[in-house]
């Protein structure tokens with residue numbers, strides 16, 4: 001049985017990547033420990049038209065394909081534009097038993113299991129990862145549960161994938177990326193490629209999510225692999 005994966009959503013643009021990632025990880029049978037920063041919540045509201053209550057979180061508000069979002073919401077329109085429908089969650093190349101579950105933790109809850117190295121995981125993904133969170137982790141601030149859990153993954157030498165989204169990049173941000181990479185994290189910028197015959201927004205989203213899943217050796221069909 002797979003150990004859970006931690007997903008943290010912070011306040012960089014690209015919250016749709018996180019929504020798609022959640023859907024794929026659950027479909028792959030992973031339990032996901034999810035936490036969302038306050039700025040992550042704001043960006044989700046701005047980009048997807050979803051008002052999340054971080055003190056009273058309901059996963060049905062965030063997940064793709066559950067049919068609970070209103071048809072004129074930004075998420076719904078983005079799904080349509082991207083070509084992601086409720087029937088379209090068959091993204092795995094191997095048969096998986098039962099889907100995973102989401103365990104939500106408030107980003108200020110240091111009593112959450114993911115704040116401790118004794119809680120075993122398959123790794124952690126920060127998607128999207130703001131420059132603020134990146135700097136906080138690099139400087140070991142442990143200012144919130146996201147920084148703390150990331151720090152735990154670095155100190156325990158477990159997989160930490162950060163998905164920054166910013167352009168252009170200052171030398172300070174580049175320095176943070178180098179430092180977190182030197183500390184063992186994988187820096188996987190939200191930079192979709194176009195060489196795989198991308199035609200829709202969904203192809204671009206799935207490119208980034210597919211490359212994240214590759215880090216966890218999840219067998220997926222999100223992208224057509226070069227040479228296949």
Ligand SMILES: Cc1cc2nc3c(=O)[nH]c(=O)nc-3n(C[C@H](O)[C@H](O)[C@H](O)COP(=O)(O)O)c2cc1C
Nearest residue numbers: 010011012013037039040046130131132133165166
């Ligand atoms: C709509 C919106 C989009 C943003 N996009 C980005 C972005 O792409 N990259 C980034 O580093 N910060 C971005 N920010 C700024 C961060 O949200 C801000 O620096 C925040 O303090 C990050 O906090 P967090 O790391 O705790 O989530 C954005 C903010 C808003 C409101």
